[in-house]
Amino acid sequence: MSNAYNRPDQLSPELRRRVLETARRLGYPGPDPVARSLRTRRAGAVGLLLTENLSYAFRDPAAVGVLEGLALACEDASVGLHLVPASPGREDVAAVHRAGVDGFVVYSVPDDDPHLAAVLERPVPTVIIDQPSLEGIDRVGPDDAAAVGKIAEHLVGLGHRQVGVICMRLARERNDDFVSPARQSGAHFHVQRTRLEALAVAFSAAGVDWAGVPVVERFDHTVDDGASAARQLLDAYPQITAVICTSDILALGAMAEAERRGLRVPQDLTVTGFDGIAEAERIGLTTVHQPVLEKGKTAGRLLLSSGERSAPKVITLPTELRIGRTSAPPRTVEEPWFGG
Amino acid sequence: MSNAYNRPDQLSPELRRRVLETARRLGYPGPDPVARSLRTRRAGAVGLLLTENLSYAFRDPAAVGVLEGLALACEDASVGLHLVPASPGREDVAAVHRAGVDGFVVYSVPDDDPHLAAVLERPVPTVIIDQPSLEGIDRVGPDDAAAVGKIAEHLVGLGHRQVGVICMRLARERNDDFVSPARQSGAHFHVQRTRLEALAVAFSAAGVDWAGVPVVERFDHTVDDGASAARQLLDAYPQITAVICTSDILALGAMAEAERRGLRVPQDLTVTGFDGIAEAERIGLTTVHQPVLEKGKTAGRLLLSSGERSAPKVITLPTELRIGRTSAPPRTVEEPWFGG
DNA sequence: ACGCTAATGGAAACCGTTGTCAGATTCACC
DNA sequence: GGTGAATCTGACAACGGTTTCCATTAGCGT
Secondary structure (H helix, E strand, O other), X not given: XXXXXXXXXXXXXXHHHHHHHHHHHOOOOOXXXXXXXXXXOOXXXXXXXXXXXXXXXXXXXXXXXXXXXXXXXXXXXXXXXEEOOOOOOOOOOHHHHHOOOOOEEEEOOOOOOHHHHHHHHOOOOEEEEOOOOOOOOEEEEEOHHHHHHHHHHHHHXXXXXXXXXXXXXXXXXXXXXXXXXXXXXXXXXXXXXXXXXXXXXXXXXXXXXXXXXXXXXXXXXXXXXXXXXXXXXXXXXXXXXXXXXXXXXXXXXXXXXXXXXXXXXXXXXXXXXXXXOHHHHHHOOEEEEOOHHHHHHHHHHHHHOHHHOOOOOEEEEOOEEEOOOOOOOXXXXXXXXXXX | OHHHHHOHHHXXXXXXXXXXXXXXXXXXXXXXXXXXXXXXXXXXXXXXXXXXXXXXXXXOHHHHHHHHHHHHHHHHOOOEEEXXXXXXXXXXXXXXXXXXXXXEEEEOOOOOOHHHHHHHHOOOOEEEEOOOOOOOOEEEEEOHHHHHHHHHHHHHHHOOOOEEEEEOOOOOOOOOOEOOHHHHHOOOOHHHHHHHHXXXXXXXXXXXXXXXXXXXXOOOOOHHHHHHHHHHHHHHOOOOOEEEEOOHHHHHHHHHHHHHOOOOOOOOOEEEOOEOOHHHHHHOOEEEEOOHHHHHHHHHHHXXXXXXXXXXXEEEEOOEEEOOOOOOOOOOOOOHHHHO
């Protein structure tokens, strides 16, 4: 019977025809995928864990790009992509245990997330994206530190010394406010922590006291949140000449807020982003482009080929500084008469 | 053993502790999800079939919205979302058979797609979105005909009689060109066919000869494709006063093309879209808004509750005409001296 | 007609879990 | 000490396929 469906060549066409005919007559719907998976020990799917609430994942073009790349890799291998339902709120780790998959991709979850721990307990290969390396686990990610360094270098080169930062959430507990140094260094989101640290290093090297640089955090990741963060930042520190955002979405919000308060970008205020999403490119945002689609695709390929090697692999993707129309030297507010 | 994991209340805490302890010592990774699914006859996942090549699905904000809604519904029910790898090219129907899911959601595939047929053969509940009703199958979708009618009414009311249409693919075979009446009426994508038919009805009622209205089709669905379609349309029919697009993405492209050739929107050319995506709203595109997130969420809920009822359900979602800054009365090119 | 090989069909074991059920053990209480 | 309830143990039969293995048959040459 099994042969009739799976290996038409192993038996005579006549028999096969008769078997399938009878099967249809009896209303047999074809082999059950679950039973087949049990026996063959292949689920034919890879799991994707992203603990963010889903509106984040689907509304951030960078995340959608990763998703797309991963889906492409899965499609190439004729393997399904199983989105694990992991709301950030309730700790529904059972969903991880219930997922019938041959491996996991973990994307941008906090390092203390119980879902991540549950994934690592499962006896299947795992690839993590944008996370710190874990013992024996494959990893894909851009060189965040270097990428942020390019931005910082660019701004320092332009002459900016009074800067402010807007970043995404740093931990699972909400904090829509300025960020203390302790929270910065103890951030559980690896990407955000790395970017802040790299900024600290670069600006300190340029003689800027990092402890004096205000950092505003937003839990949610929307254009509006970027705008409100910029408002909070500029209300408290009007002397700031450049707003550094750790994502393009936040930068779009900062731009909107700048326009709202009559600041011209880049003459009055420089705004930079991170990711290089399409909309940012369209409006000419200065940002660091990272190949999000490649990120997902590489992770998928890595996972699907993980049977073939033993040593874990770490792949670092290139990034590129894209100078747009939103960065310029700071206005010399202290000595405006010098400008002529 | 099973009890220790699944029903902590049925046995004493002490025993449970001991069992789990021993399990860990033996390196037992917890119950196997596939075997469990086989036994319990619940896969804990719903399948999503969208035959489009994936770059379409993830780059069209409307599709991403549906995906997000569906994912939200799944999350609510603690059920995974399984993306079935169904490339449009190779007819890999086996992927549908291999998917271990409790039901399917089918979104916007052509009605003659073999994957769709394969889904319907599976003995699991199915919900279709934006497709013609099928015997005994749940369905979710907007009232496309009425929605398009609103657009047509709006344009007719403004005085447009010379219009052109840009639409998405009508069949699985590529045709990046003008569309013959036969292809229009035989379109395999239900949504597109419905919209064209509704336009035909509305404009015919206004005294416009529909056979004389040019319709340009594009297989891919990007802003650039919208631009090239507009170019083809306006090159051949420069007298057109309004370009009706069956999606916002295409309309964005048409706007870009209008700008490229120095046409002011809406003074020289009216452009309308369909879907009501965020970017369209930001630039003030005249369009019909449909609740894409609701569409996905409703489909998911319907599927997950389909055990509770017998009669299939058809849910029609409301749409809303959003008049923006891209539609205005046509310029009276025939008699320019009348204008003063 | 016989023996050998190759092809074919059918039976049985197995994948890892859950559900049921009978029997054993413990414990409290009369 | 006997009784009943509560709890625990162990065995076993599905779930629905795939895979292995063996018995049978067909084909063929001598």
